[in-house]
Amino acid sequence: MTKLTVGQENGRTVFITGSSTGMGRELVHQLAARGWNVAATMRDPGKADRAFAALDAVQVIRADVTDDESVRTAVEEANDRFGPIDALINNAGYAETGTLEEVSLERWRAQYETNVFGVVRVIDAVLPQMRERREGHILNTSSMGGHVSLPTMTAYTSSKFALEGLSEGLSKELEPIGIDVTIIEPVGFTTPFFDNLSTNPQLADYDGARRAMADFSAGARRGDLVKSMSAVADVVGTDNPPLRLAVGSYGLELVRNKLDELIQNYNEWEHVTLATG
Numbered sequence: 001m002t003k004l005t006v007g008q009e010n011g012r013t014v015f016i017t018g019s020s021t022g023m024g025r026e027l028v029h030q031l032a033a034r035g036w037n038v039a040a041t042m043r044d045p046g047k048a049d050r051a052f053a054a055l056d057a058v059q060v061i062r063a064d065v066t067d068d069e070s071v072r073t074a075v076e077e078a079n080d081r082f083g084p085i086d087a088l089i090n091n092a093g094y095a096e097t098g099t100l101e102e103v104s105l106e107r108w109r110a111q112y113e114t115n116v117f118g119v120v121r122v123i124d125a126v127l128p129q130m131r132e133r134r135e136g137h138i139l140n141t142s143s144m145g146g147h148v149s150l151p152t153m154t155a156y157t158s159s160k161f162a163l164e165g166l167s168e169g170l171s172k173e174l175e176p177i178g179i180d181v182t183i184i185e186p187v188g189f190t191t192p193f194f195d196n197l198s199t200n201p202q203l204a205d206y207d208g209a210r211r212a213m214a215d216f217s218a219g220a221r222r223g224d225l226v227k228s229m230s231a232v233a234d235v236v237g238t239d240n241p242p243l244r245l246a247v248g249s250y251g252l253e254l255v256r257n258k259l260d261e262l263i264q265n266y267n268e269w270e271h272v273t274l275a276t277g
Contacts, residue, residue, distance in 0.1 A: 010035030012237060013082040015075070017065055017122055018092030020047040023141065023186065026225055027089060030233035032058050039078035039085070042092075065092045065118030075125045087137040087237050088126045089184075090119045095156040098200035099209055103155050107200065115159035116166065123170070127179075134178040137237050140167045141184045144251035148258050150216065151209040171243055183244045184232055187223050187251030223248025 014031050018024040019040035028040045032055050040052060041063035048060045059081045063074035078085060096103055096111040103111075119140055130136030145153065146160030164183060171181035202210070228247035235241045246252045266273070 011037070012086040013037040013039065013078065013084065014087040014089060014236060015039040015041065015078050015085045015122075015126060016089040016091055017041050017063060017118075018141075019060075020044065020049070023225065023229060024089075024091040025049050026229040027091065027233060028052065028058060030229050031236060034233055036087075036236075037082040039074070039082065041074050041078075063122075065090075065122055066113050068121060071121050071125045075122075079129075084129050084133065085126050085136070087139065088122065088130075089139045089141070089236070090122055091141045092118060093141065093159075095153060096200075097152055097156070098202070099152055099206045100154045102200045102203055102206065104200070108155050111155045111159050112162070115156070116162045119163060119166065130179050131177060136179045137182065137241060138167075138170070138174075138179065139182045139184055139232070139236065141186070142167070144185055144187045144246070144248075144254050146183075146185065147255045150213060152206070152213045168243065180241050181243065182235060182241045185244055185246045185251060185255075186228060187246075187248030187254070188220060221248075221250040223250070 012035075014036045016024055016027055016031075016038065019028050020042040024040075024042070028038050028049070029051070032038050036057070038055075038058045039061055040048065040058055041061045042048065043062065043064045045060045045062050052058045052060055059078065061074045061077050062070065064070040075085070093115045094111075096107055098107075123138060127136075127138075130138075140163055142163045143157070143160045145157035146164040149157040149161070167181055167183045174181060231247055232245065235245060246255065
């Protein structure tokens with residue numbers, strides 16, 4: 001296979017978690033094509049896209065976001081290969097399915113360990129070098145489920161609600177020292193993500209909730225993975241990037257409907273709220 005030399009005209013480095021499939025894999029290709037050096041991290045490097053081997057500026061690195069030492073080692077390896085990390089994309093994550101009662105507390109903890117604490121763990125490992133240089137861009141992959149919670153996906157969507165708040169607070173902490181934060185909000189694509197949903201025992205009383213989720217899924221319009229990740233790649237490392245970037249037009253409809261519902265709810269009960277003042 002002929003080696004393709006990329007990354008020379010940009011010279012900057014991006015560290016991506018969850019790079020073996022779906023959004024992460026596509027981002028590796030998109031950013032490499034834009035001249036970035038890419039540290040493509042994943043739990044099992046054996047699952048890396050074989051096309052990565054043809055890209056000199058892509059280094060596949062093992063990283064388990066639930067393990068402190070694994071993350072520290074991955075960051076060190078990326079620094080040794082490429083130098084300082086200019087952009088971090090926290091993309092690793094999965095979805096636990098089932099109603100609140102059906103998902104065990106252990107599985108709840110595992111969901112948050114990857115989707116929330118995993119993000120914190122990677123940021124903690126990368127942020128000091130960005131802070132020292134007073135520059136950098138952190139992008140966290142959330143979901144439109146970080147605004148609109150869904151039945152039978154309470155653990156997953158609530159973890160994305162947490163990531164939204166984490167990222168918004170982080171952006172205010174880092175703005176004075178020149179580091180940007182962007183929340184990527186996809187609506188869903190035809191990727192292995194939907195093949196990797198965790199399942200739990202089902203209680204018959206929640207069949208109605210499952211039907212509601214099935215109806216929602218049937219009516220959902222999937223985003224275009226390549227176009228969406230191209231849009232994300234275009235904002236990585238740019239001046240004044242957005243705090244939130246919705247990818248997939250259906251997701252924008254969902255969040256606008258949610259905002260309308262919030263306004264209606266608060267307006268309807270405003271008389272009670274004012275009486276409490």
